[in-house]
Amino acid sequence: xxxxxxxxxxxxxxxxxxxxxxxxxxxxxxxxxxxxxxxxxxxxxxxxxxxxxxxxxxxxxxxxxxxxxxxxxxxxxxxxxxxxxxxxxxxxxxxxxxxxxxxxxxxxxxxxxxxxxxxxxxxxxxxxxxxxxxxxxxxxxxxxxxxxxxxxxxxxxxxxxxxxxxxxxxxxxxxxxxxxxxxxxxxxxxxxxxxxxxxxxxxxxxxxxxxxxxxxxxxxxxxxxxxxxxxxxxxxxxxxxxxxxxxxxxxxxxxxxxxxxxxxxxxxxxxxxxxxxxxxxxxxxxxxxxxxxxxxxxxxxxxxxxxxxxxxxxxxxxxxxxxxxxxxxxxxxxxxxxxxxxxxxxxxxxxxxxxxxxxxxxxxxxxxxxxxxxxxxxxxxxxxxxxxxxxxxxxxxxxxxxxxxxxxxxxxxxxxxxxxxxxxxxxxxxxxxxxxxxxxxxxxxxxxxxxxxxxxxxxxxxxxxxxxxxxxxxxxxxxxxxxxxxxxxxxxxxxxxxxxxxxxxxxxxxxxxxxxxxxxxxxxxxxxxxxxxxxxxxxxxxxxxxxxxxxxxxxxxxxxxxxxxxxxxxxxxxxxxxxxxxxxxxxxxxxxxxxxxxxxxxxxxxxxxxxxxxxxxxxxxxxxxxxxxxxxxxxxxxxxxxxxxxxxxxxxxxxxxxxxxxxxxxxxxxxxxxxxxxxxxxxxxxxxxxxxxxxxxxxxxxxxxxxxxxxxxxxxxxxxxxxxxxxxxxxxxxxxxxxxxxxxxxxxxxxxxxxxxxxxxxxxxxxxxxxxxxxxxxxxxxxxxxxxxxxxxxxxxxxxxxxxxxxxxxxxxxxxxxxxxxxxxxxxxxxxxxxxxxxxxxxxxxxxxxxxxxxxxxxxxxxxxxxxxxx
Ligand code: ARG
Ligand code: ZN
Numbered sequence: 001x002x003x004x005x006x007x008x009x010x011x012x013x014x015x016x017x018x019x020x021x022x023x024x025x026x027x028x029x030x031x032x033x034x035x036x037x038x039x040x041x042x043x044x045x046x047x048x049x050x051x052x053x054x055x056x057x058x059x060x061x062x063x064x065x066x067x068x069x070x071x072x073x074x075x076x077x078x079x080x081x082x083x084x085x086x087x088x089x090x091x092x093x094x095x096x097x098x099x100x101x102x103x104x105x106x107x108x109x110x111x112x113x114x115x116x117x118x119x120x121x122x123x124x125x126x127x128x129x130x131x132x133x134x135x136x137x138x139x140x141x142x143x144x145x146x147x148x149x150x151x152x153x154x155x156x157x158x159x160x161x162x163x164x165x166x167x168x169x170x171x172x173x174x175x176x177x178x179x180x181x182x183x184x185x186x187x188x189x190x191x192x193x194x195x196x197x198x199x200x201x202x203x204x205x206x207x208x209x210x211x212x213x214x215x216x217x218x219x220x221x222x223x224x225x226x227x228x229x230x231x232x233x234x235x236x237x238x239x240x241x242x243x244x245x246x247x248x249x250x251x252x253x254x255x256x257x258x259x260x261x262x263x264x265x266x267x268x269x270x271x272x273x274x275x276x277x278x279x280x281x282x283x284x285x286x287x288x289x290x291x292x293x294x295x296x297x298x299x300x301x302x303x304x305x306x307x308x309x310x311x312x313x314x315x316x317x318x319x320x321x322x323x324x325x326x327x328x329x330x331x332x333x334x335x336x337x338x339x340x341x342x343x344x345x346x347x348x349x350x351x352x353x354x355x356x357x358x359x360x361x362x363x364x365x366x367x368x369x370x371x372x373x374x375x376x377x378x379x380x381x382x383x384x385x386x387x388x389x390x391x392x393x394x395x396x397x398x399x400x401x402x403x404x405x406x407x408x409x410x411x412x413x414x415x416x417x418x419x420x421x422x423x424x425x426x427x428x429x430x431x432x433x434x435x436x437x438x439x440x441x442x443x444x445x446x447x448x449x450x451x452x453x454x455x456x457x458x459x460x461x462x463x464x465x466x467x468x469x470x471x472x473x474x475x476x477x478x479x480x481x482x483x484x485x486x487x488x489x490x491x492x493x494x495x496x497x498x499x500x501x502x503x504x505x506x507x508x509x510x511x512x513x514x515x516x517x518x519x520x521x522x523x524x525x526x527x528x529x530x531x532x533x534x535x536x537x538x539x540x541x542x543x544x545x546x547x548x549x550x551x552x553x554x555x556x557x558x559x560x561x562x563x564x565x566x567x568x569x570x571x572x573x574x575x576x577x578x579x580x581x582x583x584x585x586x587x588x589x590x591x592x593x594x595x596x597x598x599x600x601x602x603x604x605x606x607x608x609x610x611x612x613x614x615x616x617x618x619x620x621x622x623x624x625x626x627x628x629x630x631x632x633x634x635x636x637x638x639x640x641x642x643x644x645x646x647x648x649x650x651x652x653x654x655x656x657x658x659x660x661x662x663x664x665x666x667x668x669x670x671x672x673x674x675x676x677x678x679x680x681x682x683x684x685x686x687x688x689x690x691x692x693x694x695x696x697x698x699x700x701x702x703x704x705x706x707x708x709x710x711x712x713x714x715x716x717x718x719x720x721x722x723x724x725x726x727x728x729x730x731x732x733x734x735x736x737x738x739x740x741x742x743x744x745x746x747x748x749x750x751x752x753x754x755x756x757x758x759x760x761x762x763x764x765x766x767x768x769x770x771x772x773x774x775x776x777x778x779x780x781x782x783x784x785x786x787x788x789x790x791x792x793x794x795x796x797x798x799x800x801x802x803x804x805x806x807x808x809x810x811x812x813x814x815x816x817x818x819x820x821x822x823x824x825x826x827x828x829x830x831x832x833x834x835x836x837x838x839x840x841x842x843x844x845x846x847x848x849x850x851x852x853x854x855x856x857x858x859x860x861x862x863x864x865x866x867x868x869x870x871x
Contacts (some may be wrong), residue, residue, distance in 0.1 A: 004860045009318040009371045015136050016048040016055070017041050017090075019143040024133070026113075028151040028195055029122055030449045033104050037133040038097045039143075041090070050092075057084040057130035057137040060112070064099040077804070085134035098134050107131070108819035109268060110777065116261035117220070118155065119196030121274055123267060126317055126376040128190035137691075139187040139314040140419040149195055150177040156195040156220060157706075160255060161272045162186070182270055185417060188315055192269030194218070194257045201227045201641045203236050205249070208242045213249055215278065218257040226281040227616065229292055229671075230256065230299050237300035240334050245408060247307045255297070256280065260744060263780050263822050264380065266298050270306030275302070278745055278781060281317065284668045286746050288712040289676040296338065301331040317376045321368045321702040322422045324380075329396075332389060339673045341569065342560035343611045349535045349561070352390065354624045356382035357540065362832040363868040367475050369422050369444040372503065374864035377822045388537040389441045395426075396490050397508065397536060398440070399433045407432035439486040439512055447478040450485050450539045452511065454531055460525065465523040467491075467531070470515040471539075477871075487511040490536035491518070496526040498556030507755035508536075528552060533559040549571065551598045560612055567616045570598055571644070575625055579633065588640070591647035597845020599648055603655055606858070611677035614684050619645060621797045632836050634799045642684075642691070649688040656685040670711035676712075683716035688722035698726035706734050709795040716751055722757040747774055755789035759796025763805040766790045766797060770808070776814050780823050787812045791830035799837065800831060803844035806831070813862065814855050821859030828865040846870070 020040040025036040041054070062082055068087065079086030085098075094445060107114035113122050114133025122128065129136040147161035153176040159168075159697045163182025170176045197696040205213045215234060216225045234256070241247040251271045262276035279298040282291055308330060309323035329827040336344045359365065359382050366379070368388045373379050396404040407429040414428060422444050430437050450473045457466045469489070472791040473482035489509040493501040503520050526550055532541055545553070545566075548572075553566035574595045581588055599617065606613025622641060649656070663682035666675045701724070707716035718736055721729050733754065740746035751774075755766055767787055769775060776782055791798050793811050798805040816824035834845035852858065853866045 068546040125189040142185040233296040233299040321388035328389035329392040403433040490533040704730035821861035825861035
């Protein structure tokens, strides 16, 4: 088998040659593209001398010609093997012109220059630029780019690249050209080119220094009326970044292009973002409220990268979280300010607990700043992004918002135009604030999720309440022994009536040692501490709260996040109690009265804050529950969760109906946060009612489906129906398909709804759907909507005891690895936790992993994940 090499952070060296400028010319044709690259090159005398060869990266390209200082070189005068282009002896400064030929129409990996439908587009992060031309394709080589694009004028009227448009004109044979120039230095991963038959919507933004910026969003002609929301979000993001971070936009033009075939969410190329159309296109008929929120968040994320990522970039890929963790933190703050802080926090923490915690305890566990990788694309992970954002959030908490802002200002001041490291960031935060973050740095270098335990002792005689904390982090392949972390714990005290007690020890407690305690004096009886408010650190928390304490916190905590979290803990405990019964084959009996009472009380509360109410009333999903157990009981968890949901539904049916009616009046066109909140509460309660699965309930949900006038309501009713046994299910699915078959983003939803439903029926339905004429492995959104949803959101289906789910997914992985390794590798992680299942499932999953790795030439992407999982 081919040996894939591992790259280490400790081996980082500066580049041997700098590029002072690059002028690119692309001639785009139907069956190839010619790329001419003219570079001014300068030796880095700090580490190189006249003997140092020049080595560039290159991949999947043909070298047509090489001209050094006007001298045409023959193939023998340069090296071209193992994805490296080499000149053995070069002067200190010189010009080099390399012409390459590539085949965008055959580029199914969607990295480099490829075609999405009739549009040419690029994706260069992380290492796609080397698939276009020979270049030192690493983020610490920054240079200025100009780019001339020539193409057929009728087929490709729109020609775009980074920066400002210098010139356009017509050429012979029906062709035309456009010349773009980007005045800002950038690394190659931020280069972009787009050519296609696109239309745009235009707007402007006036910056804080009164500069007028042109804003354009390009889409296929039929989608022109679906860009309004994205444009609004962009303008909100631009204003917010000025206000909250003092960051003004720098170019005179900001362009966004939506494409249908895209490996990830979106890409922050300088002045020319390329987006997955899922994160641009929306109308209330075709997009759900969640889609609208997703668009707002991703548009903002990519915009914020202009400062955190582009103006200040990365020294090497190990530093990825420097831009991603920080930019996720910034987009989270933006969304919180635009909507509801508590609701955003809850959504983010759910994602972190179900996704990142599980990554952190599996074979792919890595620190926020990884120390090695085989394939960089495998490290665009929840650890780098979401745990990375938690690390920034903790820094801002420890410094306080004012000093954090001063630190950010200093960071931009010191490093504008440079390629830097997470260490540079932390050191700057220390410099600006005077706060010691020495121990805190472990959050970047140590993998795994710390566990914090809190036990209370309350001396009623003296009124002394002591909170005894302890922390441990389980060892893993990265570090066998873990050191104690600096963990910020945000604490409040509530008296027996739920009033906040003013005690000098309330606020931020710094847990820095393995064990420590915090002592509060003069604390009255029946007082309850509320800890880790707002989820002040990404840790697993264990407490000695009684069920009564949890019910109290759920109803009365002044911190809304902790109200939600108390509800979660209460549900988890109930599920655990029921799970023990199923495992002992005892009858489940009923749902505990205190859980029903707490739920009832939360329903009352939902009147005042519907969005938060809907979150509190939502049961943890099967993955979140599974994450609490070392050995995962797939059927038990499924059975118990259904039982709990139905038990609650029976109890609250009448009240739920009343609230459903109350929330029914909101117009579909209203996408204000309040309107979304009404729809989310209503649809959640419809799902509870639907879980009872009686014929009358089926009629009720079917009626909701038929009445729906927004995609939010339509897909919610369809999702509920799809989990029921009613015949309405088939009718609704068919009706939905016929109504939307021309809209690929909606058909993705149609696939997903079925991919996550009825796991107890096995994998048969999903296997059948993969043969549907609309299913295709070529489109990443479609793969995610069927195979991804099935693998990650349908535990009962994926883990069918006969192994059909595993075989199906492994087949898709193997087929996909030939065309798109990045997407294929993402699916492999569905098998990562195979050791946590029963013997039968373990051996079946292991067998599939072995089958995947023994295929002919697995990609580096798939090889890395499978080999780590099997290790
Ligand atoms: N920088 C992009 C973002 O976070 C993600 C691009 C990742 N692409 C990839 N092929 N790994 O917005
Ligand atoms: Zn990003």
